[in-house]
Amino acid sequence: MRKIWLNPGFWLVLAIVVALGAWPIFQQDAAARETGFTVLLAIVMASSLNIVMGYTGYVSFGHVVFYGIGGYIGMYFIDSLGLPLPVAVLFGGLSSALLAFLLGKAILRLRGAYFALATIGVNEAARTFVANFQPFGAATGIELQFSVYKAYGGALQALWLVYYGVVGIAIFSVIFSYYIKTSKFGLGLMTIREDEDAAEVIGIVTPNAKTWAYVLSAILPGMLGVLFFFKNGNVEPGDAFRLGFSIESLVMIMLGGQGTVLGPVLGALGYQRLRGTLLTSDLMIGSLPLKDFQLVISGFLMLLIILFIPSGLVGWLRQRFATLRRVLA
Amino acid sequence: MTLILQVQAVTKRFGGLQALTKVTFDLAQGQVLGLIGPNGAGKTTLFNVINGVYTPEEGRILFLGKDVTGKKSYELAKMGMARTHQIVRPLKELTVRENVIVGACYGHENHDLISAAKIADEVLSFVGISARADQLAGSLNVAQKKRLEMARALAARPKLLLLDEVLAGLTPSEIDGMVKTVLSIRDQGVSIVMIEHVMKAIMNVSDRLFVLDYGQQIAEGGPEEVVHNPKVIEAYLGDPQMAQKLMEEG
Amino acid sequence: MNFSNLLTSLVDGLLIGVVYGIAAMGLNLIWGVMRVINLAHGVIIALGMFGVYLFFSTLGLNPYLALLLVAVLGLLLGVLIYFIVIARVINAPYLSTLLATFSINMIILGLGTAAFTTTPRDSGFSLGNVDLGPLTLQGTRLVAALVTILVTGALYYFLYRTRPGKYIRAVANNRAAAELMGIPSDRILALSFGIGTMLAAIAGGLIATFFSFTILSGDIYQQKSFVIGVLGGLGNPLGALLGGLILGVLEGILPLAMPNTWVPVIEFLLFIIILLVKPSGLLGGRQ
Numbered sequence: 001m002r003k004i005w006l007n008p009g010f011w012l013v014l015a016i017v018v019a020l021g022a023w024p025i026f027q028q029d030a031a032a033r034e035t036g037f038t039v040l041l042a043i044v045m046a047s048s049l050n051i052v053m054g055y056t057g058y059v060s061f062g063h064v065v066f067y068g069i070g071g072y073i074g075m076y077f078i079d080s081l082g083l084p085l086p087v088a089v090l091f092g093g094l095s096s097a098l099l100a101f102l103l104g105k106a107i108l109r110l111r112g113a114y115f116a117l118a119t120i121g122v123n124e125a126a127r128t129f130v131a132n133f134q135p136f137g138a139a140t141g142i143e144l145q146f147s148v149y150k151a152y153g154g155a156l157q158a159l160w161l162v163y164y165g166v167v168g169i170a171i172f173s174v175i176f177s178y179y180i181k182t183s184k185f186g187l188g189l190m191t192i193r194e195d196e197d198a199a200e201v202i203g204i205v206t207p208n209a210k211t212w213a214y215v216l217s218a219i220l221p222g223m224l225g226v227l228f229f230f231k232n233g234n235v236e237p238g239d240a241f242r243l244g245f246s247i248e249s250l251v252m253i254m255l256g257g258q259g260t261v262l263g264p265v266l267g268a269l270g271y272q273r274l275r276g277t278l279l280t281s282d283l284m285i286g287s288l289p290l291k292d293f294q295l296v297i298s299g300f301l302m303l304l305i306i307l308f309i310p311s312g313l314v315g316w317l318r319q320r321f322a323t324l325r326r327v328l329a
Numbered sequence: 330m331t332l333i334l335q336v337q338a339v340t341k342r343f344g345g346l347q348a349l350t351k352v353t354f355d356l357a358q359g360q361v362l363g364l365i366g367p368n369g370a371g372k373t374t375l376f377n378v379i380n381g382v383y384t385p386e387e388g389r390i391l392f393l394g395k396d397v398t399g400k401k402s403y404e405l406a407k408m409g410m411a412r413t414h415q416i417v418r419p420l421k422e423l424t425v426r427e428n429v430i431v432g433a434c435y436g437h438e439n440h441d442l443i444s445a446a447k448i449a450d451e452v453l454s455f456v457g458i459s460a461r462a463d464q465l466a467g468s469l470n471v472a473q474k475k476r477l478e479m480a481r482a483l484a485a486r487p488k489l490l491l492l493d494e495v496l497a498g499l500t501p502s503e504i505d506g507m508v509k510t511v512l513s514i515r516d517q518g519v520s521i522v523m524i525e526h527v528m529k530a531i532m533n534v535s536d537r538l539f540v541l542d543y544g545q546q547i548a549e550g551g552p553e554e555v556v557h558n559p560k561v562i563e564a565y566l567g568d569p570q571m572a573q574k575l576m577e578e579g
Numbered sequence: 580m581n582f583s584n585l586l587t588s589l590v591d592g593l594l595i596g597v598v599y600g601i602a603a604m605g606l607n608l609i610w611g612v613m614r615v616i617n618l619a620h621g622v623i624i625a626l627g628m629f630g631v632y633l634f635f636s637t638l639g640l641n642p643y644l645a646l647l648l649v650a651v652l653g654l655l656l657g658v659l660i661y662f663i664v665i666a667r668v669i670n671a672p673y674l675s676t677l678l679a680t681f682s683i684n685m686i687i688l689g690l691g692t693a694a695f696t697t698t699p700r701d702s703g704f705s706l707g708n709v710d711l712g713p714l715t716l717q718g719t720r721l722v723a724a725l726v727t728i729l730v731t732g733a734l735y736y737f738l739y740r741t742r743p744g745k746y747i748r749a750v751a752n753n754r755a756a757a758e759l760m761g762i763p764s765d766r767i768l769a770l771s772f773g774i775g776t777m778l779a780a781i782a783g784g785l786i787a788t789f790f791s792f793t794i795l796s797g798d799i800y801q802q803k804s805f806v807i808g809v810l811g812g813l814g815n816p817l818g819a820l821l822g823g824l825i826l827g828v829l830e831g832i833l834p835l836a837m838p839n840t841w842v843p844v845i846e847f848l849l850f851i852i853i854l855l856v857k858p859s860g861l862l863g864g865r866q
Contacts, residue, residue: 107854110855113610113614117854118854121851125850128844129844132841184445187442188434190420191420194423203437204431205403296686306675307667
């Protein structure tokens, strides 16, 4: 176990995220910034879900719940209590962590597909509950007054401010992901992934380790939720708890390679670029525009990956070229 | 003489099946107890009960003089118990060294990664698979996996080691090597309970033998005494090959 | 609230519940036989809806005749999906099967959206109302429930009285042992998957006779299938009918006591609680 800063793999993944984040800032271009938002959000969601799915081996379809709950709590604090954004972001992260702790105690006892099913239930229960919950605006959600942005130098300034926040969280997320992977705690998680019963016999306190993995994976999505809904000016149950978003995060991890640090980053980047390209393409298939087939093409690609390279891009490279193991973390 | 493990009238049922009936034995510090019996006698179940995988319906288990009945496997590991599995359970996607580091990290000595890595290298050379340290555990052959399983348990520097058929499936020369390894573990002061079918080996290694049949203990004592016990021979008659072996080797 | 209202809600709930029940039965059969959670279940339900709708509105076929065609097509589609995709991942970690079926879902959903858009459709089919004492029931719902019971009976007969059905149960019980006995497990698995998707298509076709829908509607019914499946015991096809009845009753009765929008909250909480407390379902034995 070498020191993090001596490992080229760490610098590679960090450099990719820093470059992605910095590009729109140098360009000072709104379109580049919006692309940056989408890609960085995807990176954080995939990297954090990877702690539970890739390191620990628990497939969650409910990762977006942490994004949604964090976002709602943060928006509530800003809208109803008038708290400043950074405090709201902090509370968003903390409340997601708390939710993960309580949920983890309950549903992490389930294994395999039963856990996966339970997380779908949690996602839907959260969405339908919030849609009825009056303090959070029930079905219509929470909408911010335009005047809120004045405190941050106007809407435009606020957008850039949020962007810096997102870049910071994205950079932190890969450092965090790398740190966990190379720590003793991370080794314990990977032992659970490989064989949970053996892990208990070896002496890993599996209920605690799993719960902490779940909590650690929940914090950053919770913080991001606040930033994104603040940027949008409103939050609704359908956006906050979109099951498809959780599944997209799973797909990104699969694309890049689960259990690796670089995989979710590359997977998120690749998936979002592909989606962006398809959605803005002018090509026509017969009388229909290509963008109508975005879902079909994404589904087809994903199927090919699952059938033929289930370990993802990074996993495949690592298997194929053993020397790359040192570089591709 | 201090007792490291005391199993007192332990009974375990699965539905209507009585897997263990009032099993009782003691193990003294630094001794090797051989646990034998026909297939399905309840040997592995007994390990699972001692090890906290199952909770017995009746009876008590004392480890280091403390009642540990119903404690979880990881609590027992933290107290200094380690085991190997009959069907090896390598952590396939981790390297051999990482497999052993896990053992050292999460055992009762609770090492950090750096000191665990040192212990792992020592243990790997002790069991003779140092050359494989950087390979993925899934790529090892059966004999190497058995050694890895043993190394992972040893890396915890246990006070009590439960070995479940570490010799099964090995060639005669591999068995000799493994027997030497077990003896040198005992010489380091580790107490061992060992399930084994290879009679010659277990007779050489064990201080005492304990025989289970249909979940009942049918004999206990020195190796020579036990294999000539008529009840033991009768139990094995259900398994003619085994009985034959007993006759020849005893 | 008067007694007749309560009774109507209750019976309406029961009638719809059994239809949900056969969708869940398909999901449960697939899980029970091959330990695959089919995330393309919902979209196949939606295809069933479109099948009946299109045969009826463009060819003027009687919806129940159309249902027969839809059932056959559903079976074939399932067998096809099995051989192209599922057979390749059936022994892989469960994540692979989850994501593989989800990608099938994406592909069908994408094609369906391109072909049908997401404008709501309504078959406009009606059998009038049936008056039974204090009750007034929609004819289509009544027939749908009857069809469901027939299909369940047929499935039961198939699984317990015919050779392929017994093979399916043998493979569900222990695939390796069944293979050793000479049962062609690949074909049996394909058949099971086909029957599972057939049941989904039938459920969709029946729902299309009384509810409006879009290609996206399948999602809601897939989630109901999960809830029902867990209520009745995952892997227990016949338990699904009971699960469907329970869900139907809840959906019939709960809106009388609380706003409609709270009903799914209760359903999903129930789902999680049963998974935690008794994952083998209300009818199931020890876990």
